[in-house]
Amino acid sequence: MYSNEVLKIFSNPxxxxxxxxxxxxxxxxxxxxxxxxxxxxxxxSNVITDAKFRxxxxxxxxxVCDTIAGLIKNKKANMxxxxxxxxxxxxxxxxxxxxxxCIDCVKLAVNxxxxxxxxxxxTKA
Amino acid sequence: xxxxxxxxxxxxxxxxEVLNAMMPVLTDNxxxxxxxxSFGREASAVVDASRDLIAETINANSNExxxxxxxxxxxxxxxxxxxxxxxxxxxxxxTSKIEHPSIxxxxxxxxxxxxxxxxxDVDKNGFIRFADLLRYIKNTTILVSIMGAxxxxxxxxxxxxxxxxxxxxxxxxxxxxxxLYGNMQLDVEEIGIDAMTxxxxxxYGPKGVGCLYVSNGIKVDPIIFGGNxxxxxxxxxxxxxxxVGFAKACExxxxxxxxxxHKLRELSEYFVSKLTEMVENITINANVRQKLxxxxxxxxxxxxxxxxxxxxxxxxxxxxxxxxxxSNSLAVSHVMSAIGLKNDDAKSTIRFSLGKNNSYEEIxxxxxxxxxxxxxxxxxxxxxxxxxxxxxxxx
Numbered sequence: 252m253y254s255n256e257v258l259k260i261f262s263n264p265x266x267x268x269x270x271x272x273x274x275x276x277x278x279x280x281x282x283x284x285x286x287x288x289x290x291x292x293x294x295x296s297n298v299i300t301d302a303k304f305r306x307x308x309x310x311x312x313x314x315v316c317d318t319i320a321g322l323i324k325n326k327k328a329n330m331x332x333x334x335x336x337x338x339x340x341x342x343x344x345x346x347x348x349x350x351x352x353c354i355d356c357v358k359l360a361v362n363x364x365x366x367x368x369x370x371x372x373x374t375k376a
Numbered sequence: 377x378x379x380x381x382x383x384x385x386x387x388x389x390x391x392x393e394v395l396n397a398m399m400p401v402l403t404d405n406x407x408x409x410x411x412x413x414s415f416g417r418e419a420s421a422v423v424d425a426s427r428d429l430i431a432e433t434i435n436a437n438s439n440e441x442x443x444x445x446x447x448x449x450x451x452x453x454x455x456x457x458x459x460x461x462x463x464x465x466x467x468x469x470x471t472s473k474i475e476h477p478s479i480x481x482x483x484x485x486x487x488x489x490x491x492x493x494x495x496x497d498v499d500k501n502g503f504i505r506f507a508d509l510l511r512y513i514k515n516t517t518i519l520v521s522i523m524g525a526x527x528x529x530x531x532x533x534x535x536x537x538x539x540x541x542x543x544x545x546x547x548x549x550x551x552x553x554x555x556l557y558g559n560m561q562l563d564v565e566e567i568g569i570d571a572m573t574x575x576x577x578x579x580y581g582p583k584g585v586g587c588l589y590v591s592n593g594i595k596v597d598p599i600i601f602g603g604n605x606x607x608x609x610x611x612x613x614x615x616x617x618x619x620v621g622f623a624k625a626c627e628x629x630x631x632x633x634x635x636x637x638h639k640l641r642e643l644s645e646y647f648v649s650k651l652t653e654m655v656e657n658i659t660i661n662a663n664v665r666q667k668l669x670x671x672x673x674x675x676x677x678x679x680x681x682x683x684x685x686x687x688x689x690x691x692x693x694x695x696x697x698x699x700x701x702x703s704n705s706l707a708v709s710h711v712m713s714a715i716g717l718k719n720d721d722a723k724s725t726i727r728f729s730l731g732k733n734n735s736y737e738e739i740x741x742x743x744x745x746x747x748x749x750x751x752x753x754x755x756x757x758x759x760x761x762x763x764x765x766x767x768x769x770x771x
Contacts, residue, residue, distance in 0.1 A: 253686065261683070262690055267756035278758060284719050285708065286680070289758040305758035307724075309682040 253310050254343040261310040266320035268303040275328070275364030279356035281349070286312050288353060290320070290360040294328050302357075314342055315353045328361050379692045380738045380745075384731030385527055385555060385671050386696055390621075391580035397624035398582065401617040409614040410603055419616045426623030433630050434572065434589060435563040442588045442596075442606045443619055447554040447575030448478035450588035453599050453610070454550045454571045455482035458519050459491055461595035462548065466516030472496040472504050473714040474526050476552055480710075492516075500715050501662040502531035509541050517547040524556030524572075528711040528727055529662035530671030532556065539568030548594055554578055554586075558629030559637060559668055570594050574626075576618065580732075581625030585618035636732045644669035644730055647739050654747045657760075659721060661712070670730040675721040678760025679753045684726055687749040693742045696727050720759070 253261070270276075273291035280287050286308035293301035302323050304316035318341045323331060333354050339345040381389070401422060407415025409423050424438070431438045444450040459469060471483055473495045483493045494512045496504045504522060513520070520542040525532045535551055542549040550571035553562060557572075558579040564572060571594060575586040590596050602611015629636075648660060651674065661673035676684060681697040688695055697709070712722035730739075754760045 258686070258690065261686065264756070269756075285723050287758045305756045307678060307680050307757045307759045309680055310686045313683060 253314075256341070256343040257311055257314040260314040260317050260342070264304075264313060264317040266303055266317050267305065267313075269305055270301055270303050273303075273360075274367065275360040275362075277356055277359030277363050279352060279359060281308075281352045285309075286349075286352065288312065288316055288356050290316070290356050292323075292328070292357075292360050292364060294364050297328050299323050299326050299328050299331070304356075311342075311344070311346060312349050312353060315350055316356075318342060319353055319357055323357060328364055331357070331361055333357065379694065380734075380742045381694050382728045382730060382734065382742060383694045383696050384734075385530075385578070385727065385729035387577045387583065388580045388731055389733065390582060391625060391628060393628055394581055394621045394624045398617045398621040401620045405616065407616075409616060410605060419614070423614055423616055423619050426619045429623040430574070430587060430626050431589075433562075433626050434557075434574075435565050436589050437592060439607065440589050440592055442590060442609050443614065443622075444586045444588055444610060445584055445612075445615070447552070447573050447578070447586040448476070449600070450573040450575070450586045451476060451478040451552050452482045453588050453596065454552075454573060454590075455479060455519070455521060456486065456599050457596040457609075458548055458550065458571060458590075458594065459486050461597040462518045465546075466518040468492045468494070468514060468516040468518065470494045470496060470509065470512055470517055470520045470547075472498055472522055474498050474502055474529075474711045475521070475523050476527060476554070479521055479523070479552060496522075498714050501664045501667075502526050502529040502711070502715055503666075504533060504538070506537065506541065509538065513541065513545045513547065515545065517542075517545055519548045519550060521550040521552070524551045524553040524562070525559070525668050525671075526662075526711060527555050528671070528709060529673050529715070530555070530668035531662050531664065532560070532666050532668065535569065536567045539570075543568060555668065555671070558626070558633065561630075561633070564589060564591065571596070576622035576625050579625045579629040582618050582621040585615050585622045587622070632732075639732060640668075640670040640730060643734060643736065643739060644672060646736065647728065647730065647743070648672060650739070650743050651746065654743055655750050661715065661717065661725065672728040672730070673725055674728065675717065675725045676750050677721075677724060678757040679724050679750055681723055681725050683753055684724075684749055687753065688726075688742075688745060691745045691749065693745050696729075697725065 270291040270293050274294040275292040278289040288306040291303050302320040304320050306313050318338050338350050407419035409420040427438045427441045431441050487493050496508050522538050539549040548570045552573045554575045557574045570591045572589040577583040598609045600611050657677040659675040708722040
């Protein structure tokens with residue numbers, strides 16, 4: 252059973268999809284191997300200007316991903332801070348494990364960006 | 377928007393004929409069957425008539441029918457009641473890995489209390505292997521319990537052969553026929569069934585009533601204690617109206633069996649054929665002839681089953697991801713695991729179960745909604761495009 256907020260977001264996720272040639276991209280699979288999510292980030296001058304997700308997951312996780320993608324836009328990638336309470340308040344229900352699983356995926360996507368930046372700096376040097 | 381119900385293996389709607397049969401009992405014949413006065417006697421008479429009718433449909437004697445509150449209770453009574461009553465004969469029970477949770481959890485209870493239980497594997501279509509049954513059955517085996525038709529796959533087991541094997545070793549044979557009853561003539565004498573579970577709400581009867589058939593001569597202990605109801609085998613005030621509705625549902629199911637089976641087979645074949653045509657990359661699980669055609673288990677590659685179920689529900693189509701009794705659990709269905717489905721396929725599986733009241737128009741509407749929903753979910757699935765690319769590469 253899902254909250255009305257979850258069902259509303261799940262019915263029409265605004266941030267579903269994939270950014271072509273994203274600066275940061277990562278995939279994550281949850282511990283019991285029942286959900287798979289991917290975040291792709293457009294990052295310009297260290298600011299996340301766009302975020303998209305793709306998922307094979309239940310409606311709650313899809314709603315969490317869509318909420319996170321909305322929350323992180325226009326935030327600085329290297330100072331990104333997300334917590335479950337922020338997301339919980341948007342969704343009306345809380346599953347800390349699922350939320351953390353999605354947050355971890357965003358962090359992996361940011362790490363991917365940071366690593367790419369580091370490689371690019373080395374190449375230039 | 378009219379809703380379309382494709383979850384008849386979970387429960388069915390109450391038939392108008394059944395309701396009509398129940399109404400006088402609900403309104404006028406309210407006596408307690410245990411009472412000596414006329415109110416009690418009148419209630420007792422309709423329960424006796426119902427018992428006679430149900431017994432007749434399976435070629436049993438009336439005193440072999442024990443009414444319960446559900447199929448789950450009847451299954452629990454069969455497993456625990458028979459195991460306890462026959463403890464002096466042995467302590468070994470054989471069942472399968474795809475049984476209803478009421479069987480599996482009753483077996484686990486017995487294991488915690490000194491019994492030994494063998495859970496038979498099944499093949500990819502959900503059939504038990506006779507070689508396994510022959511290998512594990514032994515002199516201490518007191519009970520073999522194998523379901524008639526599986527609630528998630530529809531696979532129908534060869535009950536006669538299982539009964540024969542059980543009897544050759546002196547074991548009692550129980551079958552959970554909750555899904556099968558009403559779809560196939562079940563003559564307990566002819567098949568060799570010693571105990572059998574039936575439930576009313578799967579055959580357009582009321583919820584809250586089922587029964588356990590136990591052949592005369594088979595010992596069974598009560599699991600619910602109370603008065604002398606059900607000849608001392610099941611305490612609790614008799615659910616008179618429920619039992620009358622149950623009997624009426626049994627009568628109708630047997631009366632209309634041929635017509636319903638014909639309709640359900642044609643409707644199900646139409647559904648599967650159109651679905652396969654309209655939606656690519658799907659797998660029909662247990663796509664065999666020896667099954668209930670109306671239970672259709674489908675894996676949609678790259679789609680989460682729960683998300684698809686929710687999307688269909690939001691668009692007015694009711695289905696389920698597995699049995700209703702386990703659908704609140706996030707774990708992959710034990711039935712899908714037992715038939716060897718990979719985790720990806722198991723979590724993308726939906727059960728459609730058609731009923732006698734579904735129409736071709738409903739099926740066409742549902743198919744369009746299914747296609748649209750699957751397309752929408754696949755459009756942003758993190759695994760679908762990768763999988764399809766891999767499949768193309770494999771070729």
